[in-house]
Amino acid sequence: MVPMADTTLTPERILEAAEEVLRRFGPGKATVVDVARVLGVSHGSVYRHFASKTALREAVADRWLDRVHADLPAVTAGTAPAAERLRSWLHTLHGTKRATALDDPELFATYVALVAEASTVIAASLDGLVAQLARIIADGVESGEFAVDDVPRSARAVFYATVRFHDPTHSAQWADPDIEQQLDAVCDLLLDGLRPR
Amino acid sequence: MVPMADTTLTPERILEAAEEVLRRFGPGKATVVDVARVLGVSHGSVYRHFASKTALREAVADRWLDRVHADLPAVTAGTAPAAERLRSWLHTLHGTKRATALDDPELFATYVALVAEASTVIAASLDGLVAQLARIIADGVESGEFAVDDVPRSARAVFYATVRFHDPTHSAQWADPDIEQQLDAVCDLLLDGLRPR
DNA sequence: GGGCTGACAGATTTTGCAATCTGTCAGCCG
DNA sequence: CGGCTGACAGATTGCAAAATCTGTCAGCCC
Incomplete structure (x- = not known):
């Protein structure tokens, strides 16, 4: 599980990763662990930028x-x-x-x-x-x-x-x-x- | 399982029983065995009047x-x-x-x-x-x-x-x-x- | 020190087997 | 006979154990 963190972690990057995961797995199976994996970080880090999975999903919807x-x-x-x-x-x-x-x-x-x-x-x-x-x-x-x-x-x-x-x-x-x-x-x-x- | 067949079995009576079962159990849990039980007959008899469970449900919807x-x-x-x-x-x-x-x-x-x-x-x-x-x-x-x-x-x-x-x-x-x-x-x-x- | 990790508790979801249901039909019963 | 029964095969659904996920946080590392 080697990280590919080529940039600092931003809400923007997380949103893009979240969209990719949603595209691939659908709303039922997309998890924040998946999102973190795409970004090459631990899922705990995602929670530094979004208060909850719900908040992340809302941001994607808004976008x-x-x-x-x-x-x-x-x-x-x-x-x-x-x-x-x-x-x-x-x-x-x-x-x-x-x-x-x-x-x-x-x-x-x-x-x-x-x-x-x-x-x-x-x-x-x-x-x-x-x-x-x-x-x-x-x-x-x-x-x-x-x-x-x-x-x-x-x-x-x-x-x-x-x-x-x-x-x-x-x-x-x-x-x-x-x-x-x-x-x-x-x-x-x-x-x-x-x-x- | 004593029968309470006080009348002959008609599509009409089956539909009424089906509505009762749907009302009580909802669309997800209503079975034709339930309908037959309400009528005091075996579920095979229901199939004499309706070709399938789907047909029965359609008739209820129509009604x-x-x-x-x-x-x-x-x-x-x-x-x-x-x-x-x-x-x-x-x-x-x-x-x-x-x-x-x-x-x-x-x-x-x-x-x-x-x-x-x-x-x-x-x-x-x-x-x-x-x-x-x-x-x-x-x-x-x-x-x-x-x-x-x-x-x-x-x-x-x-x-x-x-x-x-x-x-x-x-x-x-x-x-x-x-x-x-x-x-x-x-x-x-x-x-x-x-x-x- | 500030962002990140990884282990953890409680909640949610998958999984695989058991129980139930649908639809059929040979035969019973009135 | 003609309507009804009840047993049966295949499909579907329920359930409980096992796995995974969410959200937190003490501590690590740069």
Whole structure:
């Protein structure tokens, strides 16, 4: 068991090792001993940087969510009409998740399990997403494209109405070749609902 | 092991016994030997009426779905304006499910597990529900309340957009005291989307 | 001295065997 | 006869011992 410590031990390096172990063994069999072995250190050292196995897993979940949602802020901050941006935002969110899910279903399931454990992380992340929706809708109201009484309420409604297309519990349906048309149909309905009459 | 066969053995009686066993032991521990014991017959007899344990469980799932959806056709066939009927239909579906889920979460979980196994049954049931939505929307189009190009497409969109409120995978959220307001917010958006402009 | 190790207690998970269950069918019984 | 029984083979599940894992900490080593 010769160590291969070519760098100092950092949270960053531990997270990378943890991801590798999760990729290889899945969430059920990944242990912190495995993580330590990949790093060539004793498992006690890992506990110097993460208070518990749970904390480590939460950090991995957080990291993954950041990566999966990385493309969205650019859409939110775009210059296109609000309706277009809203549709594009929803398709981006759906598209990234679907691609991840279909590309490597097992790895996707691993990350989903991780995120499901980390209820704090997930709540914060969802609030951030709804805030982006609210910003797009607010822009639309300002430009006269949309007319809504209560922007946050509508943002939440849009988020909830598209649960089928971004919530991992529905990922089995994302293999349906018709799924994008379904999302479009829901978008049509929602956008018509947001427009002034 | 004295028999208590007070009637002839019918599929009906077997289904009732199966439900009792499922209620008491849950989906993981209910066996067809248990069912036979409740009926005071040998387990071989059960196989005279149901081809397999799976078939028996499917029949139970089917029965349960029928019961849970029993109130909907009356709403569909009602005389109120289509918009009202649509909202009421969605609230009825959500309300029945939520009541069942909150009243006895364990029994609810049992039935959900059963239905999840029975993919054929579930697909047929969902098609029936979407058909009811389509009928309400078609009525609305005829009366001028709604304006949509493609009624079946919109019906599916409405169904998908309200997944959060009727799909059992989301039942954990139904305890939220705000859940009905959330459904109302989504309904507002959808109904505005269906109306002519 | 500060990061790291490795042994340890208690909790959790694997393992392999025993018990139970599913589905079948030859024959019994009314 | 026609529905029912009970024994049976193969598959599945439960259980208890053995192995592994988590989290801690006294002490080592650079």
